Amino acid sequence: MNSPPPQAWLNALLVLIEKFQLALLSLWHALGLTGDSHGQPAWPWARRVAGETLLIDLGLARQVGLSLCALVFAVLAITAALAWRRHRGVLLAAGALALVAAPWPSAALLLVPAAPTSFHASPTRFSVDAIALGARVYAQHCASCHGADGRGEGPLAASLAQWPPTLVSPLLARRVDGELFWHVLAGMRDRHGQPTMPAFGNVLGLREAWAVIDYMKALSAGGGAEGNWPVPLRLPEMAIRCADAAPLALSQWRGDQRVRLVAVDGMASLPFEDPRFLTVLVTPDGQPPAQVPRFRAGCAAVSSHAWQAVAAIAGQSPSRLAGTQLLADRGGWLRARGTPGRQWSDADLVCVSGPDAGAQRAPSPATDGLTALLLRMDAEPVRFVKGGFIH
Structure with missing residues (x-):
């Protein structure tokens, strides 16, 4: 259902990348270099590391892992060179060689577009009250296109230039909650800049936007009732x-x-x-x-x-x-x-x-x-x- 990584090293790599980006965001916010977006620190860059790509592209993940190892080795070599003058030349050369030999990954493959809310955490705790609120919001604003069952076959779906995606799929697992939240409020556009989903930022409050994401998770599980759930679910808070x-x-x-x-x-x-x-x-x-x-x-x-x-x-x-x-x-x-x-x-x-x-x-x-x-x-x-x- 959730296609977890079979290699322990890949799990560790993804955790390291996540913690690094969160630490960088916290530092930038503490220094006043980024403000808030919808009540939480805003991601200040247009791109982020594509952990979801590393999950399916093991070759790229190995490149990232080996490059990080080379970088750590180079830092240790430089630190040792500063403290151990006798072998400074050898240590600096070893560090430089590690950096040159590292299989640095392509930035185009490693980085993906980000939103200011990419690293936002939902405050709802996936509670039963939030799911119920999300159900009402979904019925009022989303079901006409995405369908009451979330399969993208609502009464207005056929009139759209692009058919709405089904929510009863791993779609929700491929996007972080913060980016789903951003798309609910800001809408979505195709590669030509044409709108494919309207923005609801002027219609929904923050609580309603987070709640409808919770309901979509529940709907995704309920829609897969005959087989495995496409997205794992937490025990709802109550x-x-x-x-x-x-x-x-x-x-x-x-x-x-x-x-x-x-x-x-x-x-x-x-x-x-x-x-x-x-x-x-x-x-x-x-x-x-x-x-x-x-x-x-x-x-x-x-x-x-x-x-x-x-x-x-x-x-x-x-x-x-x-x-x-x-x-x-x-x-x-x-x-x-x-x-x-x-x-x-x-x-x-x-x-x-x-x-x-x-x-x-x-x-x-x-x-x-x-x-x-x-x-x-x-x-x-x-x-x-x-x-x-x-x-």
Whole structure:
């Protein structure tokens, strides 16, 4: 689904490039050399390093890695030369040779156009409330072109000079959230400068723009309901209440434990607790059950928007959501979707990760499908690269 890099060195390289660019942005902002854009430090340059290109072009990634090694060697050689006068000539020559011999990559391949918001972080935390707000914004401003299901076949799509792209694809994974945010507000143009998507900066507030991106992520997952999700999803943020305790944010409550979301619409459907994960009930009205039978799960999402958000992620209409389950791994990534009346199995794993994601696997020695599923989730942690950035 997310085509993670099979080489550990490539993961490390992408992390290094991301941290370097973020550190450079922080330094420029601290020095007053760049201002703010939509509430966060603005990327001051027209281009950025294309981490997404390195992800698919291993030859270019090797060039970058070797060139960085040569640069580090040259810096160390110069530093040693300054401190060790006796061998200064040899050290300086070695450093210069490393720089000359390095396979410096082409700037045209390494750099891609950037936006002032390229490195902006979404403040919504992918919450159920933001997804619900994004659904309303999408229905009002986006569905006419992109379609209610996000497949780019809205009622106005055929009248456009360029057919809208489908959102139910890896498209969202190839762009960083900050650049999606920029395109929502500033619009998009083709290579001839002709508009292909209108700007909504005068229509939407910042919260609405970030929220519609959250909804597009949920819509992308829901649209891929028959197979693997094209974009990995975080466990959505929501307030959780257990019995009479005060509500807590799910991110505070869960720790590093697995989480199971279960859509229930009555007392008879309350699932049993399971020590292998934390169970969160999602109800239509956002209220936990008044009385919980012994050994049944009783902690519930208290937001009335949780039902709608989970329905969008699961690819179900809200009226048919009851009984659907979503499993998140210890890292907080949604990994599996269960359907009512069916036992868990490997077929329920909708977010496949790891270098062997597409390979055939031998049957698990686990005694039941749920155990096998949990073991596979633990063995294959998500290493999601969005727009070339490790998440």
